[in-house]
Amino acid sequence: VAAARVEDLTKTYGEGDALVRALDGVTLDLYAGEFTAVMGPSGSGKSTLMHCCAALDSATSGSVLIGEQRLDDLGDKALTRLRRDEIGFVFQSFNLIPTLTAAENILLPLSIAGRKPEPGWYDEVVATVGLGDRLKHKPNELSGGQQQRVAVARALVSRPRIVFADEPTGNLDSRSGAEVLELLRSSVRDHGQTVVMVTHDPVAAAYTDRVVFLADGRVVNELRDPDREHVI
Ligand code: ADP
Numbered sequence: 001v002a003a004a005r006v007e008d009l010t011k012t013y014g015e016g017d018a019l020v021r022a023l024d025g026v027t028l029d030l031y032a033g034e035f036t037a038v039m040g041p042s043g044s045g046k047s048t049l050m051h052c053c054a055a056l057d058s059a060t061s062g063s064v065l066i067g068e069q070r071l072d073d074l075g076d077k078a079l080t081r082l083r084r085d086e087i088g089f090v091f092q093s094f095n096l097i098p099t100l101t102a103a104e105n106i107l108l109p110l111s112i113a114g115r116k117p118e119p120g121w122y123d124e125v126v127a128t129v130g131l132g133d134r135l136k137h138k139p140n141e142l143s144g145g146q147q148q149r150v151a152v153a154r155a156l157v158s159r160p161r162i163v164f165a166d167e168p169t170g171n172l173d174s175r176s177g178a179e180v181l182e183l184l185r186s187s188v189r190d191h192g193q194t195v196v197m198v199t200h201d202p203v204a205a206a207y208t209d210r211v212v213f214l215a216d217g218r219v220v221n222e223l224r225d226p227d228r229e230h231v232i
């Protein structure tokens, strides 16, 4: 079952001589219950693909479906609801709210939706990201690695159908990186979520079920059940 489909997606920036084709006809099915890595050189379109899939940016042509819903067909209200209820996103720059504590940031998607956390899952997510007493601190009192863990916890805690993560382990040492990857993998294996992660790290990619390689805005290769040797 496809949790999301990308059909002939093109995204350009600028025009004339300054035109950049960030995505150039990407077609991709993202399956329910699968953990996918997106890899490729800097500038190959990975972040643009994540943003278009998560309805944070609109494509120039082609389409994205989340479940049965084609993003082009949705109005602003429906898009807001989709982003809030069905999609989790881990930004490269974290995008935490500076005036809220770590715990409040993690719970924000649920409070906006007027929902209560599932106690077991909240505890598991928070324990895995390992913030301990730092949960009471504001983002500017946390290291980059700790802010990244808050961002990952926030994306997972409402159990969205699909999570897009832009380099979720980019600021972590290898041990905390491994913990975050285990958390992402267990949310796929044990809870049927779909996770799509941009990474440069072959070790991180080896945690996934599938690796999609981008170059110059196109899908150029794909691997299933990668191990480290394959990805390198
Ligand atoms: P990646 O995530 O693989 O590094 P990006 O999706 O960030 O790649 O960028 C793909 C291409 O689009 C690059 O050439 C980049 O410079 C360009 N690009 C991305 N965002 C913008 C923007 N807001 N304005 C102009 N060009 C952009």
Ligand code: ADP
Binding pocket: 140, 141, 142, 143, 144, 145, 146, 171, 173
């Ligand atoms: P990490 O490996 O998680 O990135 P660091 O080595 O950067 O952690 O930080 C070490 C310790 O210093 C952490 O316990 C963190 O909470 C604290 N720390 C880092 N940056 C800041 C800051 N700007 N304000 C307060 N504490 C900080």
